[in-house]
Amino acid sequence: MTDILQILLIGAVLGGVYALMASGLTLIFGVMKIINLAHPVFIIIGAYISYWLFTLVGLDPILSMPIAMIALFCLGIVVYKLIFEREASSAKYSEMTVLLTFAVALSFDGLLGVLFGNIQRITSPSYAVEAVMLGDLFLPKGQFYAGLISIALIGALVAFLKFTRFGYAIRATTQNREAAQLLGVNVGLVSTITFGIGIGLAGASGALISFIFSFFPARHWEWIALLMSLIVLGGMGRLMGAVVGAFLLAIVSAFVGSYFGSTWSMMTFYLALFLILLVRPQGLFGEKME
């Protein structure tokens, strides 16, 4: 029983972190139908910001998270204005953005390599290698803190979407872009700000993962499939879907890793992706596709 609880705990705290990593991705898809393959590279940029602030001035990555978030929010807006806004009305926008975001990912990957070199980095606050003991159970502090903060941030995002005027506008645009525009929503501005928020969330999760996973510029390629599997499982564009998908898959993967071996733990994500596309392509929380 202790073993089962232990595995559940490990999976759950990691699930919180995955949820934040995926939330920006699903938000951007929901509003703009952009399949942002560059999302993980923005996570890496956030991780670098926290890493350097920790290394150079000793700023704890949890405290530097807002800085990473704001910096990436601004970067997101610049990238959107420069690259994605122009073609927003194109009928093939979604397909085009796959290529565009791929190019963005490649460009930032190269730029990061030039700026910081191909050296693996990880932030090392003391709690990153400590654990809270709960009787026979342990809770890795780093994952635990990161998971908690992730959930708090997602909670704040949900509140923002639900209780603010701009949040209404985002939700309206997600549900029906044309109808929202007819009703006077400035969908251009909504798209720009939402892209900024999505990338800002990537920055925040970058700060948090900087002390959990080691990273280097090319690391983002390994994360895109994992993140896609989370948001496809939950339903593309569904924020709560991404959260549930993240927890579900992180916990299942922890059990698979413990009982069937680590080789299979990562397979959980890809298997889930295949299965959900075969059985329920709209995901757990998505509406049935026409």
Place this chain on the structure above:
Amino acid sequence: MKHRLIPFLAAATLVVSAISGAAFAAEPIKVGASLPLTGGFSVTGDKHKVGYELCVGMINDNGGILGRKIDLIVSDNRSDTETAISQYERMINVDKVDVIFGTFSSKLTFPVSAITERYGMVNPIPSGGALRIYSIGHKNLFYFQQNAAEYIGKTVQRTLTDLVDTSKMPKTVAIVRADDFFANGIAAGLLGSEVKLPGSGKVVANLAPGNLANLGMKVVLNEKWPEEGFSDWVTLANSIKRSNAEFLVALTASAEEAVQLTRALQTLKYQPKAIYMSQGTQNEYLDSVGKASEGIMVHSSWHPAAGWKGVLSGKPFGNKDFIAAFKARYGAEPDEDGAIPFALCQGMEQAIRGAGSTDNKKIADWMHARTAADPVRTILGPFHWDDVGLPVDKSHLMTQWQGGELRFIYPTDEFEGTSPILYPKPQW
């Protein structure tokens, strides 16, 4: 007298300038290397590029080889097998390189070695230790590390039997590894498995009973993680802790994996008698794990304190010279991943000089003719090879992190400065 000397000196200067001018007017020797500068192997691939460039730069500063400068062409294969193959084919057929330098990793070297064999090119391999590469029957492979991955377990076995009291020897072992060519190769030697060729399934070596069995240890956990994208290190560390193994063999394929696993083990306070890893000698490993490195053993092909005496441009150029040159050019301490490609380039320079030509047949013949008494001399020590291209009479070093420094603990009689083993591993 003075006046008579002036025309003589002027003439001599003209002759010397003409000769050196002619030397550098000659066609440069084109050397091609396809390296993983982006993608999963980018961290190590980049260091290989640095090692090659440092060596080529120094040879050019010394006047080149056979009066010709070296033109090093490096392409990024994005850690991708198909790209590595096509880049070497392009280098050989389109760029018309005279010589190639090998790529990084067994995964990329295995298919590339078929291409170099087809075109009769010498393939000097910096990092491609899987025994299967050398079991196909290729004639032009020359490995520039101590031995095939499958035989690294011998160093682990000897380290423990020679340095640890029998009564204190671990009785159980957990062996965890990256599911890649290199780590699986080391595991095969440790576990005593058969080594088979991919595709045909032909058994090329039976390594039974294996080094862990020779040590009398019982394997209580044997697990792999996928070579790319694995992130569940705490779950893996939890499985290791649950196994209660007294000795952990962690066959990490990169410094990054070594960092992740060490930190997860530290978080869980897993306390075995000893931990051996296959990667983790790099400077960034220490930077990332700090004091948690204490007592962790890692095999290595190179160590800054090893007093190997090499040759470069016909002059003595040993390990200490390499470290000084590396620091002067890059302002950083070198590690194994920069030293290995440097040694390879050093060896190839001697081979081209020795063969008196860039004809790959002559280079291969010259390299095959090396012996213990007349080897290639590099900063990784002397090299001569058997028929399949594996070095003869060389074994890896066993190093251990002690007080924030990577000390070598085995063999004990090859160099001065061997440190005693730290055993059992201290508390985290």
